Amino acid sequence: MTQNDIPLIDTDIHERVSYEQILDYLEEPFKSYITDCQWIQEKHMPYTQPSVGGVDRADAIPPSGGPAGSDLTFMQEQLLDDIGHEAGILTSALDPSPSSMHGWHEMAVALASAYNNWQIKEWLDKDERLYGSVHIAAQERDEAVKEIERVGSHPKMVQVLLPIDDIMWGDPYYHPIFEAAEKHNLMIGMHHNEPPVYYGKWPRYFIEWHTLIPTAHMKQVTNMIFNGVFEKYPNLGLIMIEGGFTFIPHLMWKMDQQYRDLRHEVPWIKRKPSEIMKQHVRFTTQPAEELTKKEMLSLIEQMGTDEMLCFSTDYPHWDYDSPTRALPPLDADLKRKIFSQNAKSFYPKLPNTEEE
Amino acid sequence: MTQNDIPLIDTDIHERVSYEQILDYLEEPFKSYITDCQWIQEKHMPYTQPSVGGVDRADAIPPSGGPAGSDLTFMQEQLLDDIGHEAGILTSALDPSPSSMHGWHEMAVALASAYNNWQIKEWLDKDERLYGSVHIAAQERDEAVKEIERVGSHPKMVQVLLPIDDIMWGDPYYHPIFEAAEKHNLMIGMHHNEPPVYYGKWPRYFIEWHTLIPTAHMKQVTNMIFNGVFEKYPNLGLIMIEGGFTFIPHLMWKMDQQYRDLRHEVPWIKRKPSEIMKQHVRFTTQPAEELTKKEMLSLIEQMGTDEMLCFSTDYPHWDYDSPTRALPPLDADLKRKIFSQNAKSFYPKLPNTEEE
Numbered sequence: 001m002t003q004n005d006i007p008l009i010d011t012d013i014h015e016r017v018s019y020e021q022i023l024d025y026l027e028e029p030f031k032s033y034i035t036d037c038q039w040i041q042e043k044h045m046p047y048t049q050p051s052v053g054g055v056d057r058a059d060a061i062p063p064s065g066g067p068a069g070s071d072l073t074f075m076q077e078q079l080l081d082d083i084g085h086e087a088g089i090l091t092s093a094l095d096p097s098p099s100s101m102h103g104w105h106e107m108a109v110a111l112a113s114a115y116n117n118w119q120i121k122e123w124l125d126k127d128e129r130l131y132g133s134v135h136i137a138a139q140e141r142d143e144a145v146k147e148i149e150r151v152g153s154h155p156k157m158v159q160v161l162l163p164i165d166d167i168m169w170g171d172p173y174y175h176p177i178f179e180a181a182e183k184h185n186l187m188i189g190m191h192h193n194e195p196p197v198y199y200g201k202w203p204r205y206f207i208e209w210h211t212l213i214p215t216a217h218m219k220q221v222t223n224m225i226f227n228g229v230f231e232k233y234p235n236l237g238l239i240m241i242e243g244g245f246t247f248i249p250h251l252m253w254k255m256d257q258q259y260r261d262l263r264h265e266v267p268w269i270k271r272k273p274s275e276i277m278k279q280h281v282r283f284t285t286q287p288a289e290e291l292t293k294k295e296m297l298s299l300i301e302q303m304g305t306d307e308m309l310c311f312s313t314d315y316p317h318w319d320y321d322s323p324t325r326a327l328p329p330l331d332a333d334l335k336r337k338i339f340s341q342n343a344k345s346f347y348p349k350l351p352n353t354e355e356e
Numbered sequence: 357m358t359q360n361d362i363p364l365i366d367t368d369i370h371e372r373v374s375y376e377q378i379l380d381y382l383e384e385p386f387k388s389y390i391t392d393c394q395w396i397q398e399k400h401m402p403y404t405q406p407s408v409g410g411v412d413r414a415d416a417i418p419p420s421g422g423p424a425g426s427d428l429t430f431m432q433e434q435l436l437d438d439i440g441h442e443a444g445i446l447t448s449a450l451d452p453s454p455s456s457m458h459g460w461h462e463m464a465v466a467l468a469s470a471y472n473n474w475q476i477k478e479w480l481d482k483d484e485r486l487y488g489s490v491h492i493a494a495q496e497r498d499e500a501v502k503e504i505e506r507v508g509s510h511p512k513m514v515q516v517l518l519p520i521d522d523i524m525w526g527d528p529y530y531h532p533i534f535e536a537a538e539k540h541n542l543m544i545g546m547h548h549n550e551p552p553v554y555y556g557k558w559p560r561y562f563i564e565w566h567t568l569i570p571t572a573h574m575k576q577v578t579n580m581i582f583n584g585v586f587e588k589y590p591n592l593g594l595i596m597i598e599g600g601f602t603f604i605p606h607l608m609w610k611m612d613q614q615y616r617d618l619r620h621e622v623p624w625i626k627r628k629p630s631e632i633m634k635q636h637v638r639f640t641t642q643p644a645e646e647l648t649k650k651e652m653l654s655l656i657e658q659m660g661t662d663e664m665l666c667f668s669t670d671y672p673h674w675d676y677d678s679p680t681r682a683l684p685p686l687d688a689d690l691k692r693k694i695f696s697q698n699a700k701s702f703y704p705k706l707p708n709t710e711e712e
Binding site for chain 2: 047048050166168171195196197198199200201203204205206207208210211212214215218219222223226227244246247249250253254255256257258259260261262263265266287289290291295298299301302319
């Protein structure tokens with residue numbers, strides 16, 4: 001039994017990996033730093049976990065014993081077959097993402113490559129429904145470009161995944177990454193990776209940090225647009241993952257207001273920011289707040305388009321969104337767009353048989 | 357001729373002062389650091405100014421020659437008499453606010469006191485329509501409490517003004533400030549003072565910084581609510597000044613969602629955050645984005661209350677909002693609330709003859 005009447009394009013699935021699992025993909029000498037030198041990756045979050053399953057659904061821990069999201073067979077049964085996925089986009093990385101590592105950048109570069117190889121072999125090659133994200137270590141920008149060149153033409157790699165942290169990605173320093181992505185028909189996906197929401201300091205509570213993740217997404221969209229990324233790379237798209245969507249009308253109104261008053265400062269921006277967003281920027285829906293149908297429709301009307309939202313489950317995280325319960329009941333055409341067509345129209349490398 | 361059919365309560369008017377003007381109010385030895393030792397206050401903004409008037413309306417520069425907002429007589433003519441203000445709340449401080457000074461806290465404490473004395477004598481005592489804000493130097497928390505005790509009972513001081521910068525005001529360390537404010541029937545006003553919107557780093561452009569000011573407001577509201585300020589001080593209110601209002605529905609939905617899932621972490625919060633906001637938190641309208649009447653009404657419906665918004669002009673800033681043009685046409689009852697009654701109901705020390 002599938003749970004969904006529309007075959008889903010799921011824009012945020014977290015596969016998981018332990019260092020042991022990617023050791024065989026990691027070059028020396030980096031492998032031996034883990035096996036022989038007790039290297040462990042930096043971790044920061046100073047809070048208790050949000051649920052009894054940690055950051056994951058307790059029922060998503062596979063019988064094989066690894067962490068939630070680490071067993072393809074179990075994920076196929078629990079998620080892809082059960083929901084009836086047409087496709088799902090893998091969005092995990094090591095924790096933190098290589099681009100969020102604060103020292104020893106060569107190790108970050110090696111981990112990103114190992115991760116990409118592991119992802120292709122262990123996930124993308126084994127289930128035709130799964131599509132992947134190119135991980136990079138952007139501290140070494142030129143190495144990051146080489147990594148995009150190395151794996152970006154893989155037919156199932158659909159985006160370059162950038163962590164939302166303290167790097168502002170619109171800065172011209174990072175534009176070669178966008179140039180390489182555009183060349184390979186890859187979109188840019190951004191997913192938060194412990195952004196320091198209180199000016200580099202942690203809030204006292206997880207609930208504060210988690211409430212404010214959308215502010216980190218708002219910053220990146222603003223930064224990418226006003227730094228002219230989409231004027232420079234007209235075929236590039238940006239998808240903001242796991243930040244929700246109810247802030248979009250505010251951000252469109254605010255950017256347009258500021259553009260009206262202050263565009264003399266950024267003369268290379270030739271269109272209203274809301275128009276740039278409508279063409280180039282998409283948002284995954286999870287974690288969707290509890291909205292009535294009327295609220296949902298008023299938000300879409302405020303956005304001025306129903307083509308910006310792409311459904312995501314965020315499996316196997318603790319705050320997973322079910323395709324049958326996360327959004328209010330929607331009419332067939334809107335439902336088809338949010339659950340399937342908007343993602344197909346956005347990612348050039350997804351099969352798009354429905355294209356009009 | 358007045359421009360407004362409802363006598364306005366203007367919740368954000370910037371009076372201005374130069375160091376020369378407050379020298380007579382400043383204690384020694386601090387006065388001589390300015391007169392004899394060339395002390396100047398730190399300044400940060402690395403951008404060009406937003407308009408030909410700098411950060412101010414060019415036409416608000418008084419004939420007397422001082423900066424915009426520095427001449428009471430001219431402000432009376434251009435703003436209070438012309439618009440037909442019933443009351444206006446002064447919200448300026450030295451630039452940056454004493455609480456945003458990063459060193460030499462004794463100087464900040466002295467400047468805050470001098471400023472309060474100057475404000476009372478030169479502005480509040482001279483126009484019955486004007487109400488004031490208590491300025492403090494919160495780096496010296498206990499001195500800040502003393503300053504609130506010293507001037508907080510002045511009949512025309514209606515709030516303690518806290519700058520939005522890198523201090524998270526909900527932290528229990530600052531609660532004695534709220535205790536003192538509540539004791540004197542003062543509300544808490546928060547106004548941004550160069551918040552480091554990109555994690556302590558400046559964006560490349562003023563337009564990015566200015567677009568993202570609301571994210572700094574969202575952080576403070578979240579921090580104040582989840583740190584239990586309004587459970588601890590039930591008569592305290594918070595008004596967010598010059599951050600606009602179109603992000604409010606998002607913030608209410610998001611906080612309620614997080615509260616539903618994560619309230620085990622903050623068990624002292626007994627009500628939904630949106631309910632706390634409706635009771636305790638207000639927002640001044642400026643800078644209002646360009647909204648249709650339909651958009652404005654859908655936002656208010658999403659908020660679930662029409663009592664959270666208080667009109668403000670932000671005179672004499674460059675992006676001043678005119679009471680006759682900043683908002684779309686509204687029905688009489690809603691207009692009365694936004695332009696007058698909501699502020700009267702919020703500030704206990706404002707005359708409130710219309711109270712129901």
